[in-house]
Amino acid sequence: MTLLVIIAIVTLASALAAATLGNLMHAALNLVLSFLGVAAFYFFLDAEFVGLVQVLIYVGAVAVLIVFTILLTRRDEEKKNGLPWGGVLVAFVVFGGLIWAIVKTPINSIPTPHLATLPVHRIGQILMTDYVWPLQAVGVLLTAALVGALILVMEEKP
Amino acid sequence: MDLDQIFVIAKQQVLAWLTGAGASVGVVQVISSLINIAAVLAVFLTLFALISVIERKVLARIQNRYGPNRVGPFGLLQPVADGIKMLIKEDIVPRRADAIVHFIAPVVMCAAATLTLCVIPYGRNMTPVAIDGGVLLFFAAGAPAELAVFMAGWGSNNKYSMLGAMRAIAQMVSYELPLLLAALPVVMITGSLSPDEIVAAQGHYSFGTVPHWFAVTPWGAVAFLLFFIAGLVESNRTPFDLPEGESEIVAGHMMEYSGFKYALFFMAEYFGMFAVSGLGVTLFLGGWTSPVSWLEWIPSYIWFFLKLSVLLLLFLWIRGTLPRLRMDQVMSFAWKFMLPMAFVCIVAAAVWHYAGRGLIGWVWSLAIVVVAYLPLTKLLWTGKQFAVRQYRFAE
Amino acid sequence: MPVVSFFLIISATLFCIGLMATLTRRHAIFILIGIELMLAAANLNFIVFWRYDSQPHDHPAGILITLFAIAIAAAETAVGLALVIAVYRHYRTTQVNSLDQLKG
Numbered sequence: 111m112t113l114l115v116i117i118a119i120v121t122l123a124s125a126l127a128a129a130t131l132g133n134l135m136h137a138a139l140n141l142v143l144s145f146l147g148v149a150a151f152y153f154f155l156d157a158e159f160v161g162l163v164q165v166l167i168y169v170g171a172v173a174v175l176i177v178f179t180i181l182l183t184r185r186d187e188e189k190k191n192g193l194p195w196g197g198v199l200v201a202f203v204v205f206g207g208l209i210w211a212i213v214k215t216p217i218n219s220i221p222t223p224h225l226a227t228l229p230v231h232r233i234g235q236i237l238m239t240d241y242v243w244p245l246q247a248v249g250v251l252l253t254a255a256l257v258g259a260l261i262l263v264m265e266e267k268p
Numbered sequence: 269m270d271l272d273q274i275f276v277i278a279k280q281q282v283l284a285w286l287t288g289a290g291a292s293v294g295v296v297q298v299i300s301s302l303i304n305i306a307a308v309l310a311v312f313l314t315l316f317a318l319i320s321v322i323e324r325k326v327l328a329r330i331q332n333r334y335g336p337n338r339v340g341p342f343g344l345l346q347p348v349a350d351g352i353k354m355l356i357k358e359d360i361v362p363r364r365a366d367a368i369v370h371f372i373a374p375v376v377m378c379a380a381a382t383l384t385l386c387v388i389p390y391g392r393n394m395t396p397v398a399i400d401g402g403v404l405l406f407f408a409a410g411a412p413a414e415l416a417v418f419m420a421g422w423g424s425n426n427k428y429s430m431l432g433a434m435r436a437i438a439q440m441v442s443y444e445l446p447l448l449l450a451a452l453p454v455v456m457i458t459g460s461l462s463p464d465e466i467v468a469a470q471g472h473y474s475f476g477t478v479p480h481w482f483a484v485t486p487w488g489a490v491a492f493l494l495f496f497i498a499g500l501v502e503s504n505r506t507p508f509d510l511p512e513g514e515s516e517i518v519a520g521h522m523m524e525y526s527g528f529k530y531a532l533f534f535m536a537e538y539f540g541m542f543a544v545s546g547l548g549v550t551l552f553l554g555g556w557t558s559p560v561s562w563l564e565w566i567p568s569y570i571w572f573f574l575k576l577s578v579l580l581l582l583f584l585w586i587r588g589t590l591p592r593l594r595m596d597q598v599m600s601f602a603w604k605f606m607l608p609m610a611f612v613c614i615v616a617a618a619v620w621h622y623a624g625r626g627l628i629g630w631v632w633s634l635a636i637v638v639v640a641y642l643p644l645t646k647l648l649w650t651g652k653q654f655a656v657r658q659y660r661f662a663e
Numbered sequence: 664m665p666v667v668s669f670f671l672i673i674s675a676t677l678f679c680i681g682l683m684a685t686l687t688r689r690h691a692i693f694i695l696i697g698i699e700l701m702l703a704a705a706n707l708n709f710i711v712f713w714r715y716d717s718q719p720h721d722h723p724a725g726i727l728i729t730l731f732a733i734a735i736a737a738a739e740t741a742v743g744l745a746l747v748i749a750v751y752r753h754y755r756t757t758q759v760n761s762l763d764q765l766k767g
Contacts, residue, residue, distance in 0.1 A: 135366075135369070135422060136369075139369065139415075139419070142412075142415060158399060158400065158401060159400075159401055159404070162401050162404045162405055162408045163404070163408075165408040165409070165411060165412075166404065166407055166408040166411055169408075169411050169412055169415065170407075170408070170410075170411025170412075170414065170444075171411075173415060174414055174415065174418070174437065174441065177415070177418055178434075178437075181422075181430075181434070227400070229400055230400050230401050230404075230460070230461050230462075231459060231460060
């Protein structure tokens, strides 16, 4: 339980750092740390496959993408304007609403079921039988995103 | 006295003594993990030290000279001298470098490389971390290594460092796809991501002498070659070491590191080599199983380390023989040859499985692989002639 | 095993931090970082509710929707970052305040 609290503090602190730091590179690296924290939560919740996929895709691909883009669009001066209080107020209001909803719902009365560990081949089985149409749709979506991203950054021939 | 299970039995004795001496279940679990970690680190640190001197001697013999031969018998104590040198060097950090990022980069790289070593089965019942998605953990734990390379290049605040880091990441990201796709037919045929089950699926023999390793099937041989080449690239070894070639960009992303941090980068690169070779042995060469059924009395970990040594010697041999590739050659090789070939391997594996895994399936999958290989080579053919090879010997 | 509210509060906090990043930053990449944080928080919610379902089950619906959400988030990040690079090449700026040519 104490380990969970420590992981939660690390995740939230690095997410806060990623959101508020001025130095873009430090913010990106803190984002990586918060992704790793979320993956640790997945491991605690008996969803090991999702935790591994989270590290592989988010840390291995999305974070590298963000870091490369920061490199390619670098400007050396950072404008230091004041924090726009409108956005922070909206975030606090939404936070208050969500916490009120969580605290008011009597969800803790449901006892935790003892879940048998889900083997990976069961996920594969379900993906190929019941969920094959979403799988193909995600394949088409990824192809479209790949082609679209390539076209967006391709240099026009002079 | 079961020589095969000697380490497993020893560890169980230690844990039984601990439980008998009154330790709680949680403490025993922690001690068990610590024993696993200590064993992995001890074995691979020794192997790292040995490989660093063997590499220098093998390269030297290929180049017709002696390697290090002054420290200890045949120069085998050279790693001790190297270690002392690395430890007493001054640790220089550039003044305008980003101190935190510069410090953490070698640590993250070493952590990622060591984590990937933990899912490989070293012998019967000897996997340090035996989880259901072992192969996926290998690739997921290798992902922060690219970030560490980037952190090293950016944290040094140096244009050439940054250039070397970008080249290294471009190379590593491009070749991660063929690495994953070459491992995919094995996972598909076995039906599981667990390395223990993959090794168990390769443990049978035909006629007692031909092992059912995946590397003796046509799709397996091609996938093993693709996996090996992609592993060469992931470890930044020659002929793909443009990001850290000494005559090109000094040391690329490791340029501003001195002393122990450089030793950590060096160690992380070698651990990556061990991990990729270990996974190649597990996926394609049968892991800890023996090649013929009448040699099964040799312990399983001896077989594993023999196969690992063969692959590592192959790494060293290739380093001594082939010249460095240019960056655009490296990229076009990945995207124009290795990726289509990996897809063809998946199809060939499926054909082999559905044609009954016998001789007919073998012939059909060989036909598919050959028919796909010929036009792909024509695509990359540049038409250059090799010069007549000239041999020069030291007088 | 901690109660459900513990995980829900954590994911709510993560979501609101992401929301704050999206609403208050002017650099395009920070907005994308905020969107990534919000997506991660929503995925965490899915897995928490899959784990704490009232009847024991074998069906990995929560896991599958999280996997699809991760894949979609990766695709969307790729396209978003390609957009940022394309805009930077043309306008030489990444501050979203300066992209106001269509303003009426």
